[in-house]
Amino acid sequence: MKLPYAEPYKIKVVEPVYRSTREEREKWIKETRYNLFGLRSDRVFIDLLTDSGTGAMSHYQWSEIMLGDESYAGSLSYFKLKEVINNLLGMPHFIPAHQGRAAENVLFSATIKEGDIVPGNSHFDTTKGHIEFRRAVAVDCTIDESFNTELYHPFKGNIDPEKLETVFKKYPADKIPMCIVTLTCNTSGGQPVSMQNIKDVSALCKKYNVPVIFDAARFAENAYFIKTREEGYSDKSIKEIVGEMFSYADGATMSSKKDAIVNIGGFLAMRNEDLFKKASTYCIMFEGYLTYGGLAGRDLGALAQGLMEGTEFDYLEARIGQVEYLGEKLKSYNIPIQQPTGGHAVFVDAKKFLPNVPKEQYQAQTLAVELYLEGGVRGVEIGTILADRDPETRENRYPALELLRLAIPRRVYTNNHMDYIAASLANVYEKRESINKGFKITYEAPIMRHFTVKLERV
Numbered sequence: 001m002k003l004p005y006a007e008p009y010k011i012k013v014v015e016p017v018y019r020s021t022r023e024e025r026e027k028w029i030k031e032t033r034y035n036l037f038g039l040r041s042d043r044v045f046i047d048l049l050t051d052s053g054t055g056a057m058s059h060y061q062w063s064e065i066m067l068g069d070e071s072y073a074g075s076l077s078y079f080k081l082k083e084v085i086n087n088l089l090g091m092p093h094f095i096p097a098h099q100g101r102a103a104e105n106v107l108f109s110a111t112i113k114e115g116d117i118v119p120g121n122s123h124f125d126t127t128k129g130h131i132e133f134r135r136a137v138a139v140d141c142t143i144d145e146s147f148n149t150e151l152y153h154p155f156k157g158n159i160d161p162e163k164l165e166t167v168f169k170k171y172p173a174d175k176i177p178m179c180i181v182t183l184t185c186n187t188s189g190g191q192p193v194s195m196q197n198i199k200d201v202s203a204l205c206k207k208y209n210v211p212v213i214f215d216a217a218r219f220a221e222n223a224y225f226i227k228t229r230e231e232g233y234s235d236k237s238i239k240e241i242v243g244e245m246f247s248y249a250d251g252a253t254m255s256s257k258k259d260a261i262v263n264i265g266g267f268l269a270m271r272n273e274d275l276f277k278k279a280s281t282y283c284i285m286f287e288g289y290l291t292y293g294g295l296a297g298r299d300l301g302a303l304a305q306g307l308m309e310g311t312e313f314d315y316l317e318a319r320i321g322q323v324e325y326l327g328e329k330l331k332s333y334n335i336p337i338q339q340p341t342g343g344h345a346v347f348v349d350a351k352k353f354l355p356n357v358p359k360e361q362y363q364a365q366t367l368a369v370e371l372y373l374e375g376g377v378r379g380v381e382i383g384t385i386l387a388d389r390d391p392e393t394r395e396n397r398y399p400a401l402e403l404l405r406l407a408i409p410r411r412v413y414t415n416n417h418m419d420y421i422a423a424s425l426a427n428v429y430e431k432r433e434s435i436n437k438g439f440k441i442t443y444e445a446p447i448m449r450h451f452t453v454k455l456e457r458v
């Protein structure tokens with residue numbers, strides 16, 4: 001018999017969680033005005049809000065916390081991380097930042113101006129926010145297959161080269177500061193981009209003189225999918241695949257809270273020294289001196305160690321295997337999900353799950369609230385509330401997909417937790433016919449409203 005995958009680690013420390021009653025949850029969620037971000041974490045039994053900064057560090061990472069060099073300038077932890085980034089990604093210049101959006105802020109301050117066009121594959125919301133904040137426009141060039149949840153495609157994060165070239169032909173190169181390739185593509189369901197697509201996009205960008213920037217939050221999970229799904233890569237190590245992926249990029253921003261399995265951290269990496277110099281000024285202004293960038297020395301050390309662990313095949317197999325396990329369980333209950341399952345999360349198709357709730361009443365948010373009430377499981381809406389209003393017309397933007405994301409923290413939960421989540425969602429699915437009312441917004445912030453939105457039952 002072929003032996004199954006199993007986690008390549010054992011558990012040394014545990015954190016008890018409280019299992020609340022439905023009555024308690026009814027009260028708590030009403031108090032937060034039906035915004036799951038507003039819940040105290042001890043009122044959540046299984047927390048799938050995000051896989052960002054919620055992973056469990058290894059004892060090697062914890063030992064880096066003790067080894068951290070807290071010198072203001074020239075910290076040894078900085079040099080440790082610089083070496084890992086250069087070896088792994090082949091990028092000679094790097095700037096630490098306290099998290100992904102901070103790296104975006106530093107890079108975009110140096111590169112994006114009003115009226116610019118930034119094409120890419122379904123930009124993440126902070127990325128889009130930082131682009132729109134500068135009065136530039138993010139253009140989504142993701143392949144059409146990505147928007148059909150039932151359709152199987154091994155690389156639903158791919159960019160459509162035709163859509164991209166249309167953008168390049170329509171606007172002059174000096175209006176296109178970069179093309180952003182998000183690996184894996186979070187917004188479309190943690191879906192990977194193939195090596196072939198990275199190559200094609202890179203060649204097209206070269207032709208039009210546009211730099212390729214990776215949003216590399218989940219680059220290792222992307223490499224795992226290339227190894228397991230793309231011809232010619234099954235015998236290559238994850239680190240070799242990562243090296244090839246980055247050879248096609250000019251630079252990258254990374255939220256290290258994902259694939260580097262740290263609780264805080266990020267960075268910016270690039271080839272070009274001029275860009276490095278330009279961005280350095282903004283790092284010093286917004287984040288701190290160049291050898292710590294808003295982080296403690298100990299965080300830099302844990303990040304360096306996490307990058308090495310996060311690019312191990314056995315770890316990734318168990319990690320992505322667990323996400324797939326949950327996806328298969330949900331499918332066995334006929335629950336509609338984005339297929340195939342992504343690297344970090346299962347995305348439930350809320351339009352198909354709750355067809356009786358009008359889209360103006362926020363289907364995915366309604367499903368997120370129902371799941372919390374049923375089992376104390378906290379997911380997150382990736383739908384109309386997150387999509388926000390059009391910056392010009394101020395009308396609600398209705399995205400092609402209305403999803404409930406169940407993001408799995410790294411090395412945190414067991415497959416028994418996955419069974420519990422699936423059962424909770426299956427119970428909601430059983431009574432879906434009777435759910436025909438959603439929510440209306442009573443308060444929203446002018447940008448990134450989902451974090452603080454307040455809702456009322458219709």
Ligand code: F0G
Nearest residue numbers: 050052099100101124126186215217255
């Ligand atoms: N890019 C991607 C693809 C992301 O998923 C995130 C964060 C960021 C950039 C920003 O990084 O949070 O460190 O500032 N995603 C988290 C999530 C918040 O839940 O998916 P950050």
